[in-house]
Amino acid sequence: xxxxxxxxYSLMAxxxxxxxxxxxxxxxxxxxxxxxxxxxxxxxxxxxNVLTNVQKKSVINQMIDRKLFLEDAKKTKIxxxxxxxxxxxxxxxxxxxxxxxxxKVEEIIIDDRExxxxxxxxxxxxxxxxxxxxxxxxxxxxxxxLEVIGELPSRGQKLKEKFISLAKxxxxxxxxxxxxxxxxxxxxxxxxxxxxxxxxxxxxxxxTQPVKTQFGYHVIYLEDxxxxxxxxxxxxxxxxxxxxxxxxxxxxxxxxxKKLKKTAKITVK
Numbered sequence: 001x002x003x004x005x006x007x008x009y010s011l012m013a014x015x016x017x018x019x020x021x022x023x024x025x026x027x028x029x030x031x032x033x034x035x036x037x038x039x040x041x042x043x044x045x046x047x048x049n050v051l052t053n054v055q056k057k058s059v060i061n062q063m064i065d066r067k068l069f070l071e072d073a074k075k076t077k078i079x080x081x082x083x084x085x086x087x088x089x090x091x092x093x094x095x096x097x098x099x100x101x102x103x104k105v106e107e108i109i110i111d112d113r114e115x116x117x118x119x120x121x122x123x124x125x126x127x128x129x130x131x132x133x134x135x136x137x138x139x140x141x142x143x144x145x146l147e148v149i150g151e152l153p154s155r156g157q158k159l160k161e162k163f164i165s166l167a168k169x170x171x172x173x174x175x176x177x178x179x180x181x182x183x184x185x186x187x188x189x190x191x192x193x194x195x196x197x198x199x200x201x202x203x204x205x206x207x208t209q210p211v212k213t214q215f216g217y218h219v220i221y222l223e224d225x226x227x228x229x230x231x232x233x234x235x236x237x238x239x240x241x242x243x244x245x246x247x248x249x250x251x252x253x254x255x256x257x258k259k260l261k262k263t264a265k266i267t268v269k
Contacts, residue, residue, distance in 0.1 A: 020032040020033075022035055022060055023060055023063070023064055025064055025067040025068060025071075026067075026071065028067055030060070030063050030064070030067065032048070034063065035048050035059060035060060035063060036048045038059065038062075038063055039051070039059055042059075043174075043177060046177050046178055050168075050177055050178060050179065051177055052168060052169075052177075055177065101249070104249060104252070105245050105246065105249045106245075108245045108248050108249060108252070110240075110241045110244045110245055110248075114244065115233075115237055115240045115241055115244065116233065118240050118243075118244060119233050119236065119237075119240060123230065126230055126231045126236055127228070127229070127230055127231075128186075128226070128228065128229060128230075128231055129186045129187070129228050130186065130187070130199070130225065130226065130227055130228045131184045131185060131186045131225070131226045132184070132185065132198050132199060132201075132222060132223075132224070132225045132226075133181075133182070133183070133184050133222075133223045133224045133225075134182055134198050134201075134220050134221060134222050134223060135163055135164065135167060135175075135179060135180035135181050135182065135220070135221045135223060136167070136171070136173065136175070136180050136182065136194075136218045136219065136220045136221070137163070137166055137167045137170060137171040137173075137180050137218065137219040138171050138172050138173035138176075138215060138216050138217070138218055139170065139171070139172065139210075139216055139217045139218075139219070140172060140216055140217070141216075141217060142210050142212070142217050144170070144217070145210030145217035145218070145219055146210060148166055148170060148219050149206070149207075149208060149209075149210070149219055151166060152166070152206060152219075155204060155205065156204070159204070159206065159221070160204070160221065160223075163179070163180065163206065163219075163221045164179030164180065165179075167179045167180030168180075172216065173215070180221070181223075184226070187199060191213050191214065191215075193211055193212060193213045194211060194213050194218060194220070197211040197218070197220055198220050198222060199225075201220065201221075201222035202222065203222055203223070203224060203225060204222065204223075205221070205222060206219060206220060206221045206222075207219060207220045
């Protein structure tokens with residue numbers, strides 16, 4: 001029995017050690033996991049590790065402020081106010097409905113045959129235009145952009161590494177924290193000057209001249225390019241299943257609504 005207790009205690013200790021604490025506020029801890037979750041929710045696609053030291057300190061300071069503000073809010077007994085209780089009840093009801101709907105949707109079964117028929121009958125939906133994935137450095141002047149281009153190696157892994165480093169250091173765009181990385185896009189999704197420059201590049205190369213747009217001057221690095229084609233069924237299967245489930249759920253809800261209204265006492269003024 002003593003051995004079992006020691007084993008359980010050891011496992012608990014290991015688990016607690018694994019939770020890295022980055023700050024404490026009046027005894028309340030802020031863990032690395034808390035910080036990561038905050039960054040991801042605030043900056044989609046980012047994570048704490050890619051931030052600069054200045055940005056990391058700013059994020060942690062914001063979380064410390066949040067802890068202090070929350071403590072102050074609790075002291076005001078705002079949780080006892082009628083408005084707060086009413087809002088909390090509405091939030092609970094909305095959350096309950098969300099979970100109920102999620103459960104009902106998951107109960108609907110879509111087999112492979114049904115999904116493949118939808119894929120076959122809607123093939124145009126799964127035809128993708130040529131798309132590219134790039135990184136870019138946005139600067140205020142042409143001179144700054146030319147200086148950045150001059151700092152970059154001509155090709156290879158060193159070019160990419162240096163580009164990411166300069167994007168974090170010098171880019172004025174919101175993607176700076178991600179090393180200038182943008183999501184995949186097709187020709188029509190960006191302003192013409194930017195798209196034309198990006199689509200003219202070969203994989204692993206940069207624009208050798210600054211690209212001027214309404215936002216400033218860009219230096220662009222092409223990470224990858226996908227040619228036009230049909231997206232494979234296995235790639236879109238999950239989305240097809242989700243779409244079919246939601247469609248059936250909508251029909252199911254309409255039937256349930258009619259059924260419940262037959263026995264409910266409803267008065268509309």
